[in-house]
Amino acid sequence: MPELPEVEATARSLRPRLVGQRVSRVHGVDWPRMLPNTSEEELNSSLSSRRVVSVGRRGKYLLVGFDDDRWLAIHRKMSGNLILQPAADPTEPHTHLSIELDDHAELRFVDPRKFGRVYLFGSSDELDDFLAERLGPDSLIELDEKVLASKLRGRKARLKPLLLDQSFVAGVGNLYADEALWEARLHPLRSADSLSAREVRRLAQAIKHVLSTAIERRGTSFSTYRDSDGLPGENQDFLSVYGREGQPCPRCGTPISRIMIGQRSSYFCPKDQRAPSTSGRGLGLPRGAQRSAG
DNA sequence: ACATAGACTCGGGCTC
């Protein structure tokens, strides 16, 4: 269930082993719905004998570039893993696509829940159009205090669902949203345009810090996530709030709370992340009528 | 007063 750090960790582990390799064949598609804009036949005919020239990432998409400017964009959604192993090794269950390389390694897309998707594009322009209509600024490389402030301005939505909206900022998911809001000491239900300049700066810095630290630990592995070498990450040992309901806040010792926001669990420290006023919005009260709580 | 558009929330669905 990768978010940005898990995709970035996978890209980094794949890059030195994929770049320079030629595709010998594409096979093993057993679930055509995972290829919304292509087919096994088209992948095989267009990628065979093409050389990989880049392995990158944008938001939660892994991007593989080939020497004729064709591109693959792979989204793992909830349960997808990309594993690189010898083509002679047995394929594990739930493998839905295999890309064989001329060094006899094979890149395999393994996805028990079949939510993951693989897209093929004929040029970087097509790829850029696809990404541009889905993704906001990349939360690791394009997000800073100014960008975040302009994105938040005029938005009434609650912070947590906004951070999960990939067209708002790309790459943050449920786990890292909670970790970043905790680090910035902001309640997930705060309305976006209620943040002070100082709070916006804290949030921008917290997002980048949480993501880059997790990348150094090769991502967070709960049950299924593995990098392309089959190794789990280590960040699960360093989480502050996610999945830690009732356990002490690392900063103040207060038990961590869990609430549901938009059908997703949200974990936070009820003392450090102060709840917004409940009278602030949508109840017809005049501005300034909110309880001033310090 | 009323219509409309856009922002926003919620629930279901995908799949095992």
Next chain:
DNA sequence: ATTGCCCGAGTCTATG
């Protein structure tokens, strides 16, 4: 049950 995300329906708000 879950680290994702799409879609449709309904609500709310600002605007003319």
